[in-house]
Amino acid sequence: MESHNLPTEDLKTYGIINEDLTFSTKLSPDDVQKFLLGYKIVADNDRNRATFQLTDNNTQLKVIFLERDKSLAEILEQSKEKVQYTDIIDLSKSTDQWNIEKKAFIFDKEIGKTVEFDFIKNATELTAIIADQKDWQELSRYKGELQNLKNYLYDKLDQYPEIAKEIANDLNIVSREIDSVNSISNKQIAKSDDSKIQLNVNDTNRYKYTNRMRENEEQQREEKRKVRR
Known part of the structure; x- marks a missing residue:
């Protein structure tokens, strides 16, 4: 990107450069360098945002106004x-x-x-x-x-x-x-779901309770068989 033939009047209007053609102190040297290479400058104010970008070999300033x-x-x-x-x-x-x-x-x-x-x-x-x-x-x-x-x-x-x-x-x-x-x-x-299943398997009290239920059921079936004999 070219750094001469800048649209100085537009840049002054938006406070990007000063009357003596120096860049605003709000911009760091890195900001200025990136701006001259085609990167956007972003300015925020409350709900509003403005973006500034040099185009056409730095001869034009593209300005976009946004609202949040x-x-x-x-x-x-x-x-x-x-x-x-x-x-x-x-x-x-x-x-x-x-x-x-x-x-x-x-x-x-x-x-x-x-x-x-x-x-x-x-x-x-x-x-x-x-x-x-x-x-x-x-x-x-x-x-x-x-x-x-x-x-x-x-x-x-x-x-x-x-x-x-x-x-x-x-x-x-x-x-x-x-x-x-x-x-x-x-x-x-x-x-x-896997954690719930694992918890059920590892629940010792539940496991013992289930075993007791099975033992009781087997015992009842055995007693019924004896009565039938």
């Missing part, structure tokens, strides 16, 4: 207790366009921060992290969110035939994760 169904502060706070799921709407698109992204926010205790995961881009990793929590109620919540996304994508499949291939690919990803969740749930049920 929850405020970021609420998401970050509640994520400390349990996983937070949110839909993000692309405000640059009309309501009859494909404009929804689904995200999960999970608090990582090791680093002490909430991490954002995309249901499509981070699908396999997200399923593994939630399954690793071994919280089957949370796994059920996650499956419900996956199913909602699947239904949404199905609706859009016929609506946007020009991007049907991309939507079908996302559908396959979501369907695969639903299958993974079902497999994990079934294994847990089977494991739970």
Whole structure:
């Protein structure tokens, strides 16, 4: 990517560069370098999110405004207790366009921060992290969110035939994760049933009680045979 001929007026408008053409101090040198290489800058404020990306050899600035169904502060706070799921709407698109992204926010205790995961881009990793929590109620919540996304994508499949291939690919990803969740749930049920069976076999009192019942039944049958003689 080229770093000259930047769209300076647009960059000034959004506070990415200053009047003296230096980059905002809110951006680290690494942020600036990545931005010049085509990476997005993401800015969050309450329910709103804006993304900025240089295109056309750094001569154009692509700006997308997004809106969450929850405020970021609420998401970050509640994520400390349990996983937070949110839909993000692309405000640059009309309501009859494909404009929804689904995200999960999970608090990582090791680093002490909430991490954002995309249901499509981070699908396999997200399923593994939630399954690793071994919280089957949370796994059920996650499956419900996956199913909602699947239904949404199905609706859009016929609506946007020009991007049907991309939507079908996302559908396959979501369907695969639903299958993974079902497999994990079934294994847990089977494991739970095996534990119950094992408990019954190892229950000494139950075993002795059953043996006594059998001894009594045999004794009664023997006495009946003697009476018949």
